[in-house]
Structures are given as structure tokens and as C-alpha cells.
Amino acid sequence: MNKQSNIYTLIYIIVLVVVAGAALAFTSISLKDRQQANADADKMRQILASVKIYPPSDSIIAEYKHYVDDSYVVNINGEKEEGVDAFGVNVAQETKKAEDVRELPVYVCRLADGTRKYILPLYGAGLWGPIWGYVSIDADGSTIYGAYFAHQGETPGLGAEIEKPAFSDQFGGKELFKGERFLPIAVVKAGQAPNGDEDYVDGVSGGTITSKGVEAMLDNCLKPYARFLEIVGTNKTKQN
Amino acid sequence: MAEKISSGSVLFNPFSKNNPVIVQILGICSVLAVTAKLEPAIVMGLSVIVVLAFSNVIISLIRNTIPVNIRIIVQLVVVATLVVVVSQLLQAYAYDVSKQLSVFIGLIITNCILMGRLEAFAMANKPWPSFLDGIGNGVGYAIILVIVGFFRELLGSGTLLGYQVVPEALYEAGYVNNGLMILPPMALIVVACIIWVHRSYNKDLQEK
Numbered sequence: 001m002n003k004q005s006n007i008y009t010l011i012y013i014i015v016l017v018v019v020a021g022a023a024l025a026f027t028s029i030s031l032k033d034r035q036q037a038n039a040d041a042d043k044m045r046q047i048l049a050s051v052k053i054y055p056p057s058d059s060i061i062a063e064y065k066h067y068v069d070d071s072y073v074v075n076i077n078g079e080k081e082e083g084v085d086a087f088g089v090n091v092a093q094e095t096k097k098a099e100d101v102r103e104l105p106v107y108v109c110r111l112a113d114g115t116r117k118y119i120l121p122l123y124g125a126g127l128w129g130p131i132w133g134y135v136s137i138d139a140d141g142s143t144i145y146g147a148y149f150a151h152q153g154e155t156p157g158l159g160a161e162i163e164k165p166a167f168s169d170q171f172g173g174k175e176l177f178k179g180e181r182f183l184p185i186a187v188v189k190a191g192q193a194p195n196g197d198e199d200y201v202d203g204v205s206g207g208t209i210t211s212k213g214v215e216a217m218l219d220n221c222l223k224p225y226a227r228f229l230e231i232v233g234t235n236k237t238k239q240n
Numbered sequence: 241m242a243e244k245i246s247s248g249s250v251l252f253n254p255f256s257k258n259n260p261v262i263v264q265i266l267g268i269c270s271v272l273a274v275t276a277k278l279e280p281a282i283v284m285g286l287s288v289i290v291v292l293a294f295s296n297v298i299i300s301l302i303r304n305t306i307p308v309n310i311r312i313i314v315q316l317v318v319v320a321t322l323v324v325v326v327s328q329l330l331q332a333y334a335y336d337v338s339k340q341l342s343v344f345i346g347l348i349i350t351n352c353i354l355m356g357r358l359e360a361f362a363m364a365n366k367p368w369p370s371f372l373d374g375i376g377n378g379v380g381y382a383i384i385l386v387i388v389g390f391f392r393e394l395l396g397s398g399t400l401l402g403y404q405v406v407p408e409a410l411y412e413a414g415y416v417n418n419g420l421m422i423l424p425p426m427a428l429i430v431v432a433c434i435i436w437v438h439r440s441y442n443k444d445l446q447e448k
Contacts, residue, residue, distance in 0.1 A: 009307040016314060020321040027325050031332040038335040057336075156276040157397060157422035206419060 043087070044068075050134035050148040051109050051117050068119075070108040076100045078228035091121045091221075092130065099224045106228070109136065117145050118232060120225055124217025127209040129153040131162065131217060135171065141233030144185070147171035149214065159210030170201035177233070182226040187215035251372040254380035256442070260353045261384040262435045263445060267353040271388060272427040274344050278401050281389030283337060284344050285382025291326060291348050292357060292381075293374035295319045299362040300370035306363075315358045316349075323349050353381055388430045396421030 002008060041057075044064035048055060055063035071086035076099055086105035094102045107119040117136040124131055133149035147168045154160040161167055174185050176199075183198035190202040203211030260266045267288075274284045298318050299306075306314050327345045330338035338345070348354065357377050362370040393399055395418050398406035406415070420426055439445050 003305070003307055004309070009310055012305070012307055013310055013313065016317055020317050023321060024324055027328045031328050034332040035328070035335075038331065042335060042339070155422075156274075156280060157393075158276075206422065 040087075046148055046150060047107055047109075047119055047134050050119050050136045050146050051111060052146045053111075067111065068107050068109050071106065072108075073103045073105050074225075074228045075104065076102065076224050076227065078225075078231045091123045091132070095123045095221055102224055104224055104228070106225075107134075115139065118229075120222065122149075122217050122221040124213050124220060126151050126154045126162075126213040127159050127207075128155070131210065131213055133168075133214075133217070135218075135222070137176070137229065137232075139232065141229035141231070142175050142177040144171045144174045144176065151210070154207070154210050157206075159204060159207035161204040161207060162210055162214055167201075167204060174199040174201070176222065176229065182223070182229070184218040184222045185215075187211045187218075247369060247372055250369050251376040254373070254376040255383065256380075256438070257445075259380040259384065259438075260356070260377045261381055262431065262438050264353075264356065266356045267351050267381055268428075268431065270344070270347055270351055271385060271431055272424045273347065275385055275389040275392050275427050275430075276396065276422050278386065278389040278393045280344060281385040282382070284348075285378070285385045287326060287345060288348055288351060288353065288381055289375060289378030291319065291322050292354055292378040293371055295322050295354060296357060296362040296370040296374035297367045298322075299358050300365060300367045303363050311363065312355070312359070315355060319354050319358070320349050353377060384431070384434065387434060388427055391430055392421045392426060396426075 041060045045055070045057075045060050048060070048064060048067065051067070053063065053067060073081045073084040073086050073089060075081055081103065084103055086107065089103050089105045091105065094104070105121055109117045109119055111117060116139045118139075118141070119134050119136045122133045122135060129152035131149065131151040131154065133147060135147045136145040137143065138145050149162045149168050151160060151163060154162065171185060176182060176184065178197055178199075183196065186194040186196070186198050186200040187203045188194050188200050189208075190205060194200050203214075254260055258264065261268065261271060270284065274280045295315075295318050299315060302314075323345065326348075327338065330345070357373060361373045365373070390400070393401075394405065398404060398411075398417050406417075
């Protein structure tokens, strides 16, 4: 058979692509459950990291169930929406919608000392790809307790530094409410201060675009929660 | 092949005398991208060894059936399939590693070493020598990656594999990390320094 003929070439490439496609489809389907389980466990690990709990990898699910005792979805008015699974909400897609139609997941966590924290998911864009994270807020609805950031492909040593505690630990103790006004945290160049009176943290030097991305992400993702956090804060005051 | 090459030389030549990065000057692009820290450099090196060895074997097995006109496409399809399978397996069984590698694993597809070795070696040799050639070139690539990653992380961040190695006392005495080491240009300069040292030991490689 003539191996250089067009017919041979055509048949060859078709067979090759079908074989390669079948191999990929088979791998994808047979590994899907495992990958999903891994991804879920990783999400739980990230949620716990925002309240400074770092379980070993074999007990993530147990620890998550122990600490996170409630999760629900709220809307822009801070009202609970029934029948939506908070864990299953695709935050990446929600952040692209208009603020008033978003489904806003809230994870309620009770720490060992009995204090209650509200964990909110974040999602945005860095320099090379998506960045995301979780921020935990005290029961007063304003003070940040902890934060966790992650990224897909920011430059190691520069933008990728946002995932280091050196960056995320700065958020502890910052206030989201200034008097009556809701102001998400600004990320500025080290040594500078923002124009407004919002609380701020130092950005990563050499990672300016990633730092700006974190700021935009905080702004975009936390603003819809303003009403919810206000309600949380008022309830807390009443209880006292 | 007209001349008979020993398995040993196929395996060990790429370590130094015929190193893919510093002699063949292949795969420079990923050296820039993944060596700011030592850890991704090591994992990237391992992934390239695996993918290169297996794609070499597969291409070598089917080398006599491949139509010459579309051989590059065939090579690409094989490499891309393998890389995706490796990435899927990592996601299922080594989730943490796959997260660290993230985009780099996809970058293996475009790594010039793969196409270079497939075209230059696997297309003309039997599976076993091709396998050795893949391992050898992969290791040769990994060695350079690790050396560059070692110096860039040590001098740029003062850490190795994320652990602080430069003592605090040195910082207090006025030592500062060299931020330039983290930026891509220094990868090229470090590679150039390695080539310089390498060629001054191997005089036969020096161009006239």
C-alpha cells in the first residue's frame, strides 16, 4: 500500500484521532468521580483555611463537618434563599452576573472557642488566570477574622505570593464597615495609603496586577453581601 | 540506522555532552517559566521525563506507518494526548501536585525538547533505544531546571523548597534578596552561565 497517498493519510489521521479521542474520553470518565471528590475536599480545605484551621489531608471532610455547622445562600437583600445548596454554587459564574441576581453562598463556622464566623467566597482575575479565595468575618459582620487566597497560574515569587500567609494574614482585624458605609479592603503599594478612608493591606511588590486583581475581587464579591453583613451585625448587637 | 549506538551512550549522553538545554538549546522557554522556585522545577522535570519517554516509545512503535506529510501532526496528537492523560491522572491521584503544576503541565505539549527528540530520534529508532533517549533527555532537562531553580530561589527568595535557608542574622547585617533573580531574564543569564562553565570543561563543544 502506498503510504504517501492522500487516502492513506486521510484514513491514518482519522483513525489516530478517534483512538486518541477514545483514550481521553475513557480517562476522563473513569477518573471523574475521584477528581470531583478531590476538588470538593480541596474546597473544604480552603474554606477551613480562611478560619485558620489546617487539617491533615485525610481528615478534611470530618473536620469540615465538625466546624462548618451551617451553610446557605442569600440574595442581595440579605434574605436566605431556600432550596439552594451553598456548596454547589458556582462562584465563578455568579460573580459575572449583575449583583442583584447573584446567589451568594455563606458558610457558617463555629470555632473551638464557641465564636461564630461567616465565610464568604471570592473569585476574580489575576494577571495570567483566575484567582479566588475565602474571607471569614466575625459575628459583628464587619471585622475580618482571616482570609485565604489561591490562584491558578500567577508568577511564582511575584503574583503567586498572594497565597502566602504573609499576604493573607494582613487581613485579620480589618473592618469592612466604616460607620454606616460598606467599604471593601483596598490593596495598595507597600508604604502607601488609599485615597478614601477604607482599611487597606500592602500589595505584593512585583505583583502589581495580581494585587489589583485581589482588590477588584474583594470589591466585586463582597459588595453584594453588604446588606447581609449589616443584618448579621444588627442581630449580634441585639443579642448583647 | 547505519551506525550502531550503544544503549549507554543513548541514555547518558544527554546528561552532559549532548544536554538538550545547554547544548541543543531546546526547551529554553519553559526554563524561564518554571524555575523561579525549586519545587515546580523538580516536578516539571519529572513530568517531562515521563511524557518524553512514553511519547518516544509510542512514536517509535508506529514510526513505520506514519505518512511523512503529516508526521508533525501525528507527533503532536500523541504528545497532547499523553499530556492530558498525565494531567488527568495527577488530578485524580496526586491532587496537590497537579495544583502546583497547574498550567505548566499543559506547557509540556509545546516543549521543544519533545518535538525535537520525536523528530530526531524516535522516528528513526526502535522502541527500547527511544525509551532510553527519552529518559536521558528528560533527565538532562531536569538537571538544568533544578540547577537554575536552585540558584534563582536561593538568591531571589532566600529559601529552598519553601524553607528559609538564608539565616535571619544575615538579613539583619544588611543582606537583601536579589529581586531580579525572580524575574525571567535572570533565568536566561543563569542558563548562559551554566553553558559557559560547561563549555570551558568540554573544550570540544566550543565553536571556533
